[in-house]
Amino acid sequence: MILNKKRIITISAVILAMVLIVGCSSNSSVISEDRNVIRIGTSGGYPPFTFMNEKGALDGFEIDVWTEIGKRIGYEIEFNTAEFSGLFGMLDTDKIDTISNQITMTEQRKERYLFPTPYVFSxxxxxxxxxxxxxxxxxxxxxxxxxxxxxxxxxxxxxxxxxxxxxxxxxxxxxxxxxxxxxxxxxxxxxxxxxxxxxxxxxxxxxxxxxxxxxxxLENSFPFVKNEKNEEFIKTIDKTINEMREDGTLQEISNKWFNVDITSK
The missing domain is CATH 3.40.190.10 (Periplasmic binding protein-like II)
Incomplete structure (x- = not known):
């Protein structure tokens, strides 16, 4: 079969576009994994735990805790704000990795989610x-x-x-x-x-x-969807929270926002 020049150009353009799309999707996934990002869901409307400060930046106890965790384990922390009622929906649909908004470890939640050691007692x-x-x-x-x-x-x-x-x-x-x-x-x-x-x-x-x-x-922690990857990752979070409690960092962050330690029983 002999294809005319115009048709050859059209087919070539389509193939090139498909290659570019596949290539971009693949690179995006690799970059995300290479960056070691944890996506944190928070309401940004529950001061002094999580709120927007006078400069319009996300601030509060929760933000400081995760910023410190990120530094210690070598992960970038990406905060995503939404109404509190929508946070678990975001977690269930893989739009975030966990929630940092004073989430209490109830029996019902523990049946559905994985929790590292509590970081707040109230x-x-x-x-x-x-x-x-x-x-x-x-x-x-x-x-x-x-x-x-x-x-x-x-x-x-x-x-x-x-x-x-x-x-x-x-x-x-x-x-x-x-x-x-x-x-x-x-x-x-x-x-x-x-x-x-x-x-x-x-x-x-x-x-x-x-x-x-x-x-x-109340004992509050961070819910993660139950899967093998998170079961391993939570061990790292557990270790980090315990280290922050032992070296006084959690207490220091708590005193900054509350003038009292809410991180120990």
């Missing part, structure tokens, strides 16, 4: 309007409304307790918005981390107070 705390001494425990929430972060372990904790649907659970994307609603008497209480509660009550200037003692102890 407690689930009720927050109420100033002068309200009626809400001190989960039992006191019956017949009341409470705000929690959508998809959080606090939402899970209350739903597991509220087997008879006696508590009106209202979900929020923004912690600050839930605190404002308590102060304005739109809801009766909010549940969050005790330290975050103390700091945000102080910074907000709102008429709020803690509702009793923490209702549940």
């Amino acid at each position: 407690g689930a705390q009720l927050i109420v309007q100033k002068g309200n001494n009626e809400i001190q425990s989960l039992e006191d929430l019956k017949g009341k409304s409470i705000g929690v972060s959508l998809g959080s372990n606090y939402e899970e904790l209350i739903r597991n307790f509220d087997v008879n649907n006696e508590i009106n659970i209202i979900t929020y994307e923004d912690f600050g918005g839930s605190l404002q609603d308590v102060a304005l008497n739109r809801i009766d209480a909010v549940m969050n981390d005790k330290l975050a509660a103390i700091i945000n009550i102080d910074r907000s200037g709102l008429d709020l107070q803690l509702g009793g003692d923490p209702v549940h102890p």
Whole structure:
């Protein structure tokens, strides 16, 4: 068969384009592996753990912890921000490698994800309007409304307790918005981390107070999808966190943001 010149040029162009596409895809993957990148998902809206500072840069306790981990293990840390409720979806679809946003190690989560050793120890705390001494425990929430972060372990904790649907659970994307609603008497209480509660009550200037003692102890870590590669990688993260705890680095980062050590029991 004799092909005319125009057809030969067209076929050649198509083949060249296919080679370039395959070549670019291959190089992109190799570069990503060579860079040793860990993709961290975080909300960027939970100060002082993770937030955007005055310069518009991601900042906070979580950022400092992972920056230090990255330095020690020789990995570049790539932070990806999204609403908290969307972070686990990103993890499940391989858009990020783990989440750094005070993720509590619940039994349900441990069935689905791998966790390295905890890096934060805290407690689930009720927050109420100033002068309200009626809400001190989960039992006191019956017949009341409470705000929690959508998809959080606090939402899970209350739903597991509220087997008879006696508590009106209202979900929020923004912690600050839930605190404002308590102060304005739109809801009766909010549940969050005790330290975050103390700091945000102080910074907000709102008429709020803690509702009793923490209702549940918390151990927080970083969830990874269960697979053989992550099982090996978590051993490296474990070792690094333990070294940072032993040499005082975790405590130093904690004191920088909270003036107290939240990294030890």
